[in-house]
Amino acid sequence: MLDETRVYDDLGRQPGPQDLPPDLEASDWWSDEMVREAGLPVTDVPFVSVGGGIGSFVTVDYLRIAGVPPEDIRVLSNLDRPWRTYEYLTRVSQIPRAERIRSDSASRPDNVWGFPSYALTEAIRTRSARPLWQVLREPDFADFYTPRLGMVLTGMEREAARIRYWDMLDTGQVRTVRRRWGGGYFTVLAVNEPGGPSRMVAYRSWFVHLAVGYAGLKFLPELRQFRDTSDFHRVVNAYEDHEHVYTALRQRTGRVLIRGSGIVASRVSERLISERKRHGLQTEIVHLFRTYVEGAHGPHPWSRRAGGDGFAYQGFNYPKSVWGGQLKARARRSEGRDRARIYAEIGGTNTAYRRHWQRQLREGKNGGWYRSLAGTMGDLQQGPDGRLRAYVDSDSSRVELCADYVIDCTGLDGDITSHRVINDLLRHANAGRNPIGRLDVSRAFEVRGAASGDGRIYASGAATLGGYFPGVDTFLGLQIAAQEIQEDLARMGFGNRIGPARSLREWWRWLRDRPI
Incomplete structure (x- = not known):
């Protein structure tokens, strides 16, 4: 059984034991x-x-x-x-050191000047022009370049030593x-x-x-209630260590219900699909979206976000003009409701469009072992056979879903x-x-x-x-x-x-x- 207290310790949020006078x-x-x-x-x-x-x-x-x-x-x-904390969260959300994170080439926490960028640094270290060529072609002809987690952490360790952190x-x-x-x-x-x-x-x-x-971690009410009355083993948050789920699925056939539509949900689905292919498994995946996105959407024609298969697609957390363009200037001079309106327009859960992952989704849909639906989970129970029963309210109907594991990817507590x-x-x-x-x-x-x-x-x-x-x-x-x-x-x-x-x-x- 997973120890939720230990998870919060890893996040560094547990209160100290001593009270003030x-x-x-x-x-x-x-x-x-x-x-x-x-x-x-x-x-x-x-x-x-x-x-x-x-x-x-x-x-x-x-x-x-x-x-x-x-x-x-x-x-x-x-x-x-x-x-x-960052390394812990990336690791459990399926981004180990060798994988690439969702961050721009010039966004270097170890280098306030942003030059040389991660892409240039990688090109020099590997003696290959491929990272620079990817930057030149992004995003229309290639995915956005993003650095490997290991490079980011190594750079911060170097800078921490340099400034006597x-x-x-x-x-x-x-x-x-x-x-x-x-x-x-x-x-x-x-x-x-x-x-x-x-x-x-x-x-x-x-x-x-x-x-x-x-x-700390965020659990929606029905998941919290289930975890309080049952166990932490089969209903997990993607931001807590849940490696046991992938281990169990290698030993026997099972069905996983993924909940969420952000970058972590896409990484979890990618891991499940990769495990299925690598080990010849028969894992079934059901993906539940609260809001199902079918195409481009946005508040007006010149401010639209790509979408499909339930996901809203965007290279990074926010449009790039947030960091140094018109959106940054607009937010900086806004007040009250106007500023809240800006956040409503540019916010919302999204994930990066990654070509390899898109091919995996198409393969899963064509094979019938990956399916998605829109709705909200009204209840979660354990059935007589020991499997999980999720009752999903979709439009005017209620659908019952059976699963062996639920992986909640709805985020952290804000x-x-x-x-x-x-x-x-x-x-x-x-x-x-x-x-x-x-x-x-x-x-x-x-x-x-x-x-x-x-x-x-x-x-x-x-x-x-x-x-x-x-x-x-x-x-x-x-x-x-x-x-x-x-x-x-x-x-x-x-x-x-x-x-x-x-x-x-x-x-x-x-x-x-x-x-x-």
């Missing part, structure tokens, strides 16, 4: 005296980044390039590597961030002691950066109140929500309403989706947010401005792998 827990503002009387040791550092994932990594990278010494930065995290990392579970009387913030970290209870440390800083990612640190910020730091319900940030990614004297809280990543910049939960989006944050900090005297001369000099140092 009651007077600190109830107070919106903390004084130095209150913290001292509570017995919390205090560490002074100007800048604290909470999360320790790729969002923290790229922000710290910008600050180091801007000349901020490592002694002035602390990353508070329960992750020993910035890419740990591990000298800035303090491991533990962040408990809360509270405003400090006199300016700045206290960030409380619960540190696990070997063989004993955890202890709490308060970090006193002027600036706090939040890059906490998603709160509710910001599910994350303890952000929920605490909403309740105690006057933070608010943006037009689509996530954390409200300014154009510089400062959390609105949470200023404390000259101190500022910034946030980037999935928690800020719905702000002035779409595409925040991508490599390039995290880098753009980091650049905005660094420039805002430089205006307040923390770090240097990265002008042309500094940028060129630091790029040359990066190219030669010279430590900062």
